[in-house]
Every structure is written in C-alpha cells, then in structure tokens.
Amino acid sequence: MAEDRKPSGTGRALKWALALSLALNLLIVGFAAGAAWRFAGKEGEHRRWGPDRGISGAPFVRALPRDARRALGRAMHDDLGGLPPRGARHALYGQMVAALRAEPFDEGAVADILRTQADTAQALQGAAQQAWLRIVSEMSAVERAEVADRLEEGLRRHRERGLQRP
Known part of the structure; x- marks a missing residue:
C-alpha cells in the first residue's frame, strides 16, 4: 500500500x-508594549524626551525661517570641520555588531567604539550649534x-500636546 506524502x-x-x-507578530507586540511603556501617563514622565528632559537642537532649527534652515543644512553638509563622512560614521554600527559577536569579548574594543560615537555626536x-549661531548672528x-517667538510657540505647543520630542 503506497503512502500519500506531501x-x-x-x-x-x-x-x-x-x-x-x-x-513579525512578536515585533509588533514589542513595539506596542514599548510605546505603551514609554507613553504611560504621569508615572512615565521620567522616560519622556523634550526640552525639560533631554537636549535637542530640533526646536532651534524649526524656529528658523525656511531659507535659514536651508542655509544651516548646506553649512552642515559642506563644512563638518574634519569630521568623518557619514559612511564612516555608519560603519561604526557594523564594527559594534562584530565586536559584540567576537569571542572572546573585548570590552575595550566596545568602549572605544562607544567613545568614538560619542565624540563624533x-x-x-x-558644528551644528556653531552654524546655527552664525546664521542667527547675521539676523x-x-x-x-x-525666531524667539517661533521657538517659544513651538515649545509651548509641544508641551501642551504632550509630545515626547520637541
């Protein structure tokens, strides 16, 4: 008797x-749980970003007029003062992955990568602050x-809406 097999x-x-x-389902559940944890009411405020929780230059950039924002972008693209190019900065992530997988684990190598990333950031x-300051100084x-009015309004609006990042 022959068996039928798939x-x-x-x-x-x-x-x-x-x-x-x-x-995929676990990824979605993880994102949902992370969002719920991050945005959880009053008790979660210590985890939130914003002008009172972390330092970000985004509100300063958004407060600039459109032409000044473009000038800032050009300045950052053209003159990074000897910083490594974007590709080299992104390569640090690959180096971190390799260092984390290395056996034996080299804590010093990981610390060096973290230090390089922090120094670059x-x-x-x-560089962004200096370019922003040059633009504002010429106004x-x-x-x-x-600019001050737009900055103040943007910060007020984000605080009222409870957004995490200004």
Whole structure:
C-alpha cells in the first residue's frame, strides 16, 4: 500500500512561513508594549524626551525661517570641520555588531567604539550649534525676535500636546 506524502519542501516552506509570521507578530507586540511603556501617563514622565528632559537642537532649527534652515543644512553638509563622512560614521554600527559577536569579548574594543560615537555626536552637535549661531548672528533684531517667538510657540505647543520630542 503506497503512502500519500506531501513533498518535504511544502512542509519546510510552511514552517518558515509560520516562523516568519510569529517573528513579525512578536515585533509588533514589542513595539506596542514599548510605546505603551514609554507613553504611560504621569508615572512615565521620567522616560519622556523634550526640552525639560533631554537636549535637542530640533526646536532651534524649526524656529528658523525656511531659507535659514536651508542655509544651516548646506553649512552642515559642506563644512563638518574634519569630521568623518557619514559612511564612516555608519560603519561604526557594523564594527559594534562584530565586536559584540567576537569571542572572546573585548570590552575595550566596545568602549572605544562607544567613545568614538560619542565624540563624533558631540562634534556634530558642536558644528551644528556653531552654524546655527552664525546664521542667527547675521539676523536683524526683528528677525531674531521672530525666531524667539517661533521657538517659544513651538515649545509651548509641544508641551501642551504632550509630545515626547520637541
């Protein structure tokens, strides 16, 4: 008596599909749980970002007029003061992945990567602040007052809406 069997490829494909579906569902549940934890009422305020919780230059940039924002973007693109290019900065993530997988684990290598990333981020922030300051310094008193008004309004609006990042 001959047995009716499914081809083994079909069973394997079904297993992969189910595993992929499970992984996707877990990812979605993880995002939802993380969002719920992050935005959880008054008791979650210590986890929130914003002008009172963390430092971000975004409100300062948004307060600039459109042409000044474009000038700031050009300044950041053209003159990074000897900082490594974006590709080299992104390569640090690959280096971190390799360092985390290395056996034996080299804590010093990971610390060096973290230090390099922190130094680069600080240098980028400093370059952005200097470019922003140059642009604002060239404005008239009236233009600077308009920037201050937009900054104040943006911060007020975000606080009222309870957004996490200004």
